[in-house]
Amino acid sequence: MKENPFKNLETKKEAPKEIKDNIMKEIASIKLFMEFGDLFFIKYPSVIKSYFKSEK
Amino acid sequence: MKNNDLLQKLTDEELVEKIVVHKNTILFEEIYDRYAQKIYNKCFGFVKSKEEAKDLTQDVFLKLFTKLSSYKKQAKFSTWLYSFTYNLCVNFVNRNKENKINKYSDVLKDHDIHLHIEVNEDSLFQMRVDKLQKAIELIDPNEKSILLLKYQDDVSIKELQILLNINESAVKMRLKRAKSRIIEIYNSIS
Numbered sequence: 001m002k003e004n005p006f007k008n009l010e011t012k013k014e015a016p017k018e019i020k021d022n023i024m025k026e027i028a029s030i031k032l033f034m035e036f037g038d039l040f041f042i043k044y045p046s047v048i049k050s051y052f053k054s055e056k
Numbered sequence: 057m058k059n060n061d062l063l064q065k066l067t068d069e070e071l072v073e074k075i076v077v078h079k080n081t082i083l084f085e086e087i088y089d090r091y092a093q094k095i096y097n098k099c100f101g102f103v104k105s106k107e108e109a110k111d112l113t114q115d116v117f118l119k120l121f122t123k124l125s126s127y128k129k130q131a132k133f134s135t136w137l138y139s140f141t142y143n144l145c146v147n148f149v150n151r152n153k154e155n156k157i158n159k160y161s162d163v164l165k166d167h168d169i170h171l172h173i174e175v176n177e178d179s180l181f182q183m184r185v186d187k188l189q190k191a192i193e194l195i196d197p198n199e200k201s202i203l204l205l206k207y208q209d210d211v212s213i214k215e216l217q218i219l220l221n222i223n224e225s226a227v228k229m230r231l232k233r234a235k236s237r238i239i240e241i242y243n244s245i246s
Contacts, residue, residue, distance in 0.1 A: 002181040005188050006207035015096035016110055020088060023117045024081065030121060031079050 068133035076125045084121055091134070092117075095141050101204075102145035102197065112148055116141050131215045138209050139219040142201035149197040175235040180207065183242055191242040199234035206231060 063086045066074075075083045092113070099112035120140065127136050183191075192200055202220075205211040211219070216227045 002178070004181055004207060005183050005185045006180075006204065008185045009101065009189055009192060009204075010208060011097045011100050013093075013097055013100060015092040015113060016106075019096070019110055019113055019117075020085075020092065023088065023114055024085060026114075026118055027081055027084060027121050030118070031081060034079060034122075 069129055072124055072127055072133055075121075087120075088117055091137060095137070098138065098141050098204075099145055101192075102142075102149055102200075104193075108148075112145060115148075116144050119144065130218045131211075135205075135209065135211050135215055136219065139201075139205060139211075142204065146197040146201055175232070175239050179239065180235060187242060187245055188238075190245050191238055194241050195234070195237055199230075199237055202230055203234050203238060 063071075063083070066086075068087070068090065071083050071087055074080060075087070095116055096109060096113045099116065100106075100109040103109050103112060120137070123140070127133065131139075192203070195203075202216070205216060205219070213224060213227050213231075216231075217224055220227065220230075222230075
């Protein structure tokens with residue numbers, strides 16, 4: 001049976017080391033942002049409610 | 057060291073489940089280590105420049121962290137991740153309006169009438185790698201991604217239905233068109 005040529009299309013290069021550092025730094029910021037989002041809009045929606053009430 | 061051993065024993069699916077619940081970056085690092093090389097090379101196949109492949113790989117993993125909860129275990133995690141990667145690669149290529157691929161594909165659309173020819177897998181497997189490499193660079197990126205999912209990543213028709221969110225006959229039709237196009241482009245290369 002013939003070998004599938006699609007299997008030989010992919011290169012086998014090493015991913016540059018700096019990609020991991022950049023990703024992990026960015027993810028730390030994203031995580032912080034997500035946690036703030038959770039804090040204000042999911043865990044403590046009353047904070048927002050009371051904020052708007054007090055504005056009126 | 058013990059923690060590392062424990063991490064390595066977890067399946068991809070178990071890791072993902074924990075990352076979604078705890079947003080744990082150490083667990084995500086493990087996913088990165090398992091797939092970085094594979095994803096980098098898949099990106100490289102779409103852009104052919106080290107810098108662009110680097111940017112695309114970063115983009116894939118950053119989006120992956122925020123979109124992991126959309127993985128519903130209907131397909132293997134690796135399969136889902138490859139499909140996710142191809143989607144981002146296709147978007148990246150399509151953003152580049154000056155590229156040759158779209159111009160070439162537009163020309164091919166005029167010849168759609170010829171694309172109803174049935175292409176069997178034997179004729180696909182008889183293609184020479186160097187010539188196929190050139191042909192795959194010229195095909196529409198959406199067609200390239202379905203061909204790679206099927207013939208490089210061994211994704212089944214059933215999994216393609218789930219990943220592409222289309223029915224079985226639509227999957228088969230897309231595959232048929234992609235196979236016809238690759239053969240047509242392949243044969244046009246001298």
